[in-house]
Amino acid sequence: MTDTATAPAPGGGPAPVAEAIGVGKRFGATVALRDARIAVAAGEAHALVGRNGAGKSTLVSLLTGLQRPDTGGLRFSGEPAPAFGDIDAWRSRVACVYQRSTIIPGLTVAENLFLNRQSAGPLRPIRWRQLRRRAEELLGEYGVDVDPAARAGELTVEQRQFVEIARALSFGARFIVLDEPTAKLDARGIARLFDKLRDLRRQGVAFLFISHHLQEVYDLCTTVTVYRDATHILTAPVAEVGHQALVEAMTGETATATDAPAAGPPAAGATGLPTARAGDPAPTAPGTLLTIEDLTLPGACRDLSLAVRAGEVVGLAGAAASGHVRVGEAVAGLHRAEAGRITVDGRAVRTGSVPSALAAGVGLVPEDRHLQGLVHHRSVAENATLTVTGQLGPFGTVLPARTRVFAQRMIRDLDIKTPGAATLVSALSGGNQQKVVVARALATDPRVLVAVRPTNGVDVRSKEFLLRRIRQVADGGKAALIVSDELDDLRVCDRVVVMFHGRVVAEFDRGWRDEQVVAAVEGVAGRAPTSATGVSDTAEHGR
Numbered sequence: 001m002t003d004t005a006t007a008p009a010p011g012g013g014p015a016p017v018a019e020a021i022g023v024g025k026r027f028g029a030t031v032a033l034r035d036a037r038i039a040v041a042a043g044e045a046h047a048l049v050g051r052n053g054a055g056k057s058t059l060v061s062l063l064t065g066l067q068r069p070d071t072g073g074l075r076f077s078g079e080p081a082p083a084f085g086d087i088d089a090w091r092s093r094v095a096c097v098y099q100r101s102t103i104i105p106g107l108t109v110a111e112n113l114f115l116n117r118q119s120a121g122p123l124r125p126i127r128w129r130q131l132r133r134r135a136e137e138l139l140g141e142y143g144v145d146v147d148p149a150a151r152a153g154e155l156t157v158e159q160r161q162f163v164e165i166a167r168a169l170s171f172g173a174r175f176i177v178l179d180e181p182t183a184k185l186d187a188r189g190i191a192r193l194f195d196k197l198r199d200l201r202r203q204g205v206a207f208l209f210i211s212h213h214l215q216e217v218y219d220l221c222t223t224v225t226v227y228r229d230a231t232h233i234l235t236a237p238v239a240e241v242g243h244q245a246l247v248e249a250m251t252g253e254t255a256t257a258t259d260a261p262a263a264g265p266p267a268a269g270a271t272g273l274p275t276a277r278a279g280d281p282a283p284t285a286p287g288t289l290l291t292i293e294d295l296t297l298p299g300a301c302r303d304l305s306l307a308v309r310a311g312e313v314v315g316l317a318g319a320a321a322s323g324h325v326r327v328g329e330a331v332a333g334l335h336r337a338e339a340g341r342i343t344v345d346g347r348a349v350r351t352g353s354v355p356s357a358l359a360a361g362v363g364l365v366p367e368d369r370h371l372q373g374l375v376h377h378r379s380v381a382e383n384a385t386l387t388v389t390g391q392l393g394p395f396g397t398v399l400p401a402r403t404r405v406f407a408q409r410m411i412r413d414l415d416i417k418t419p420g421a422a423t424l425v426s427a428l429s430g431g432n433q434q435k436v437v438v439a440r441a442l443a444t445d446p447r448v449l450v451a452v453r454p455t456n457g458v459d460v461r462s463k464e465f466l467l468r469r470i471r472q473v474a475d476g477g478k479a480a481l482i483v484s485d486e487l488d489d490l491r492v493c494d495r496v497v498v499m500f501h502g503r504v505v506a507e508f509d510r511g512w513r514d515e516q517v518v519a520a521v522e523g524v525a526g527r528a529p530t531s532a533t534g535v536s537d538t539a540e541h542g543r
């Protein structure tokens, strides 16, 4: 721990481990933060929530020394922030675990832990055995059960996060920012992450926790701060802010009757999001649009069959290792099958061929918008229309005016927060980038839309927009497959098919209960859905 940790606050008590006071930050014409503040106490789990574009990531970039505030100041344990660019000093005060890992996959865990400090000096040789022992000690100290000799690329997302946290702590930091750390974890992974974070809090480590899953805020955090439109709106003990009040603070709107109860954490399912209910009319069109027959994908699934009818939204759920994401991606031509067939409206899709899937009318919202989704140096308009350039002008030309009109409709439809259609997509906040990815998949008016975790990183109100838009695809006579383990995503589905270790283990019609789906995802409910009513509540985490 740094010797500044106990410096008193002006009021007498211990100073916050991290504090931003009246900070402002602009990017060109965009005000990302205006006179914003936050104070995180030692050992506290402090949530920072807000709609997409509220300024959360900008605050993180200031608190971690990646960017300099235009106005205001930062303090760590009562001391002014280190000089901009003094990386070692910043590292000893704060670390950030991002959704995207900073661990180098080709190196071992030990090498990653002591990157650039493997040896005692610039010209001193690296002592491998010693390095490994130090890594073992460090991991042991924080109870991280990972082999220091393992290649980092072989670790699970959750193990990589633990290694990143241990590395941060080894620099002396006792304040860790977690920016949507659960986005790529399944329910078990989240439970283990939260257990570890609770352990570390008992050792005096403080967290700033950013998440769009408000339930996680109630599960883990003691204090919550809300930002809206670049400004600080509220800071309060989590136990004193009900779900409705929290959503109101985030959106600035008074909740409608369909929103969650007035006080206390949200009941599962009471999120105000679109839901397909047992009594709703069944999909009308009888024809099957997507057929998967006896599909075998190496390492993902075996002899899997699934059909989605026109007018239907089907959820394909599963834990991280279930193979469900690979099945969804295979429909979009991303993986070659060892056996089996995929057809769209009777037409065979050549597995492993994206052009074949596109020609058959498959649209994809990919899992990772950074790797598969966006062209970062292009504008919002260009990204949103990349799949439909053929509709934007005659004879292979692209008319800027038509592109703009098309893009502006998408921006309006999907509530994308951007200064304009010509803004570079890289300048948008994470959640707004995700909306551009969805916009692009919808632009082709696909016959079969495959959406993998479509609301990943998207705020509570925007989720509504996106899920409603996917529902509209089906209501317009097309078919949609939502590949996700988010219960909110699955609630718009007419049926939910659950995979466990490469096989379908359960299927639920509308009206399912959260605990039934969670149990099946966890592999403890291998029964038919109609008989699944007696399944015990094994929900570890009601996302």
Ligand SMILES: Nc1ncnc2c1ncn2[C@@H]1O[C@H](COP(=O)(O)OP(=O)(O)OP(=O)(O)O)[C@@H](O)[C@H]1O
Residues within 6 Å of the ligand: 027, 028, 030, 031, 032, 050, 051, 052, 053, 054, 055, 056, 057, 058, 059, 417, 426, 427, 428, 429, 430, 431, 432, 457, 459
């Ligand atoms: N490098 C940049 N250039 C231009 N504008 C930016 C840049 N970074 C952020 N912004 C803008 O600043 C505002 C705040 O963005 P920020 O990423 O902080 O939001 P956020 O609350 O983290 O949102 P999300 O939940 O979607 O991640 C947004 O309007 C965004 O477009």
